[in-house]
Structure formats: structure tokens, C-alpha cells
Amino acid sequence: MQTIDVMLGRRSYPIHIESGLLNNIPSLLGEVNGDRKWVIISEPKLLDLHGNTLRLNLEGAGFACDVITLEEGEASKNLSVYGSIIERLIELQCDRTSAILALGGGVVGDVSGFVAATFLRGIDYYQIPTTCLGMVDSAIGGKTGVNSPSGKNLVGAVYQPKGVLIDPELLHSLPRGEVQSGLGEVIKYGAIRDKDFFHKVSSWLDDTDAFPFEDAIAQCCTIKAEIISKDEREGSLRRILNFGHTVGHALEAQLGYGTIRHGEAVSYGMKCAGKISCEMGFLSEEEFILLSSTIGKLPLPTLPEIDKTALMKFIRVDKKWENLQLHFVLLKQLGKAVISTAVTEDLIKNSLEVFE
Ligand SMILES: NC(=O)c1ccc[n+]([C@@H]2O[C@H](COP(=O)([O-])OP(=O)(O)OC[C@H]3O[C@@H](n4cnc5c(N)ncnc54)[C@H](O)[C@@H]3O)[C@@H](O)[C@H]2O)c1
Numbered sequence: 001m002q003t004i005d006v007m008l009g010r011r012s013y014p015i016h017i018e019s020g021l022l023n024n025i026p027s028l029l030g031e032v033n034g035d036r037k038w039v040i041i042s043e044p045k046l047l048d049l050h051g052n053t054l055r056l057n058l059e060g061a062g063f064a065c066d067v068i069t070l071e072e073g074e075a076s077k078n079l080s081v082y083g084s085i086i087e088r089l090i091e092l093q094c095d096r097t098s099a100i101l102a103l104g105g106g107v108v109g110d111v112s113g114f115v116a117a118t119f120l121r122g123i124d125y126y127q128i129p130t131t132c133l134g135m136v137d138s139a140i141g142g143k144t145g146v147n148s149p150s151g152k153n154l155v156g157a158v159y160q161p162k163g164v165l166i167d168p169e170l171l172h173s174l175p176r177g178e179v180q181s182g183l184g185e186v187i188k189y190g191a192i193r194d195k196d197f198f199h200k201v202s203s204w205l206d207d208t209d210a211f212p213f214e215d216a217i218a219q220c221c222t223i224k225a226e227i228i229s230k231d232e233r234e235g236s237l238r239r240i241l242n243f244g245h246t247v248g249h250a251l252e253a254q255l256g257y258g259t260i261r262h263g264e265a266v267s268y269g270m271k272c273a274g275k276i277s278c279e280m281g282f283l284s285e286e287e288f289i290l291l292s293s294t295i296g297k298l299p300l301p302t303l304p305e306i307d308k309t310a311l312m313k314f315i316r317v318d319k320k321w322e323n324l325q326l327h328f329v330l331l332k333q334l335g336k337a338v339i340s341t342a343v344t345e346d347l348i349k350n351s352l353e354v355f356e
């Protein structure tokens with residue numbers, strides 16, 4: 001088992017990674033069990049696939065366990081689902097000692113984390129990610145929350161889990177497209193922070209059937225843990241995790257959420273950011289080509305014709321959230337990200353040619 005620590009003083013926590021780890025969860029949590037109640041929050045399908053086994057294992061080891069489900073999909077990430085989970089916790093007579101196990105992808109993780117952050121002003125929770133995106137990104141770092149009708153992630157809290165328990169074998173049941181979308185974020189980690197890892201990922205992508213998920217996930221978690229440990233609240237360093245996300249988010253919003261997967265949109269966004277980095281004289285032409293060809297190894301969906309002016313409107317909305325200044329993540333070189341406030345709309349518009 002590989003263990004990576006997120007170092008945040010008294011709020012530090014471990015990320016455990018091992019194939020088959022799901023079966024060891026009772027022993028990993030044995031020390032913190034006591035008399036507390038455990039609530040697994042998941043989706044019906046995920047309970048059938050993995051959650052019922054987890055529950056049986058926990059109960060067999062003497063844990064008091066309940067289950068709450070939410071429907072799968074981004075539509076569940078809202079205040080009404082959040083409210084109904086809180087009510088259910090009250091019905092189940094949960095108290096301050098109760099703990100949540102969030103078994104699912106980013107949707108389950110974000111909602112459950114926000115429930116944990118706010119129920120009785122905060123109870124313990126553990127992330128058990130089941131998607132590639134969850135394992136390398138959303139389960140780590142404590143960003144929790146739900147969407148409002150006006151936009152994504154507008155309500156939430158930074159509230160760290162007590163631990164992240166990753167079993168890469170759970171990816172076997174994940175649809176291939178979801179796995180490949182998560183690999184977009186894997187490329188991101190190499191591009192922003194670790195050139196050697198970038199090169200490894202690039203060659204691993206030549207044969208995705210043999211992709212070494214456990215090692216790749218561990219390296220992504222190491223990078224994210226290091227960044228979170230230094231900058232929990234997105235002062236500046238944490239911003240580099242948004243590489244590819246300015247254009248990526250705009251693309252998701254314009255095409256409609258659910259039309260393109262997050263990691264796919266980010267992959268296109270990374271190509272744009274790479275091109276801008278090159279145009280502004282940061283990234284060499286050679287490294288930009290390497291970045292693009294690595295992203296090109298992912299089977300990205302063909303985009304419909306994009307209305308560039310409309311896309312720019314979505315980018316400007318993103319801008320509002322950054323004190324009216326667009327903090328654009330660029331690459332100085334592969335493995336080294338830099339934040340720029342000098343990226344013009346023209347540069348962004350020109351970079352959209354990578355879509356063609
Ligand atoms: N908190 C953060 O730091 C952070 C970071 C990135 C993204 N996010 C959020 O994460 C969400 C997206 O997460 P996601 O991509 O994991 O999507 P998701 O949670 O919707 O999961 C994708 C699909 O895969 C299914 N699924 C999950 N695990 C499975 C498995 N092992 N086998 C079979 N099917 C499985 C789910 O039912 C769902 O249909 C977005 O809401 C995004 O805003 C949060």
C-alpha cells in the first residue's frame with residue numbers, strides 16, 4: 001500500500017492507495033471506529049457494484065452502518081438533495097461522532113463532503129473515490145459543495161476529509177470514456193509539476209490497456225497533496241491545478257454540462273493554454289507539440305462548430321470570480337506552470353484554433 005500525507009497541521013490526513021483496498025477498509029478504519037455510527041453515501045448502482053460488499057465487510061467487523069443514496073449524475077449536486085441527506089442523517093439519529101463514507105465519483109464526493117462540513121457544524125468524513133477523476137483530483141483537497149441554478153459549485157466549503165481510501169480496481173467497472181476523461185487530469189499533473197511524470201504518462205498512453213493506474217494515481221496524489229499542503233485555500237500555488245480549466249469550463253458551459261466530459265473539456269483547454277504559452281514566448285514550440293500530441297492520444301470527442309464569441313462570454317464570467325482579473329495558467333516549460341494576468345482575449349480567441 002502506498003500512503004501519501006496531506007500535511008495541514010492538525011487537519012493532516014493520509015491518502016491510502018492499493019489495488020483491492022476496498023476489502024481492507026474495516027481494518028484501516030478499525031482504530032477510529034469506537035461506538036460511532038458510519039453512513040455510506042453513494043449511488044444505487046455503485047452500491048450494487050461495490051457498496052454492499054463494503055457495508056457487509058464493515059458490519060462483519062462490528063461497525064454500525066447505514067446507507068444513504070442519491071441519484072447518479074451532476075443533477076444530484078444541488079441544495080435540495082443536500083437538504084434531504086441532512087434530514088435523513090437526523091432521522092438516522094446521527095450525532096457529532098458519526099462519520100460519513102463518500103463512495104463515488106466527484107458528484108457523491110462533493111455533496112457528501114459538504115454534508116459532512118455542515119451537519120452539526122462538521123462531522124468526520126472519508127473519501128472513497130470510484131472514478132479516475134475522483135482518485136486523482138476531486139477526493140483530495142477538501143473542496144466540497146453543490147451547484148445553484150445560476151452556476152456550478154456556487155455553494156460550498158473547504159473542509160478536509162479524515163482520509164482518502166483509493167482502490168484502483170474499482171476503475172474496472174467504470175465506463176471506458178469516464179476513465180479516459182480522468183486521464184486528461186493525469187496529463188495535467190505532469191504538465192504543471194513533473195516533467196518526468198509527463199513523459200512517462202505520454203508513453204503509457206500508447207497502450208491504455210496496460211496503463212499502470214496505481215502508480216499514476218499515486219504520483220497525481222503526491223503532486224496534489226504537496227500543492228494543497230502549501231496552499232489549501234488557493235492563494236496562488238493551488239491555482240496551477242486550474243491548468244486547462246479556463247477554456248475547459250467555458251467549453252463545458254457552452255456545450256451544456258453532460259455533453260462533454262470534464263476531463264475531455266480540460267484536455268482541449270490544455271491545448272489552448274499550451275498554444276498561448278507558446279505564443280507568449282514561455283513554452284517552446286517543440287514542447288507545445290509534445291503536449292498536444294500527448295493529449296491527442298486520448299480519444300477526445302469531435303467538437304461541433306464552436307461560436308468563439310459566445311465561448312468568450314463564458315470565459316468572462318469565470319473572470320468575475322478572480323477579482324475581475326483573469327488568472328490564466330500557462331506553462332513555462334513542461335513540468336513548470338506559471339500564472340499570468342496578461343493573457344488577452346485575442347490570444348485566447350486565436351488559441352481556439354486547436355479545436356479545428
Ligand atoms: N472537489 C473537487 O476538488 C473537484 C475537482 C474536480 C471535479 N469536481 C466535481 O466532480 C464532479 C465530476 O466527477 P466525476 O467525473 O467523478 O463524475 P460522477 O461522480 O458523476 O461519475 C461519473 C459517472 O460514473 C459512474 N461511476 C462512478 N464510479 C463508477 C464505477 N466505479 N463503476 C461504474 N460506474 C461508476 C457514476 O455513476 C456517474 O454516472 C463534478 O461535479 C465536478 O464539479 C470536484
Ligand SMILES: [Zn+2]
Pocket residue numbers: 137185245262266
Ligand atoms: Zn478538473
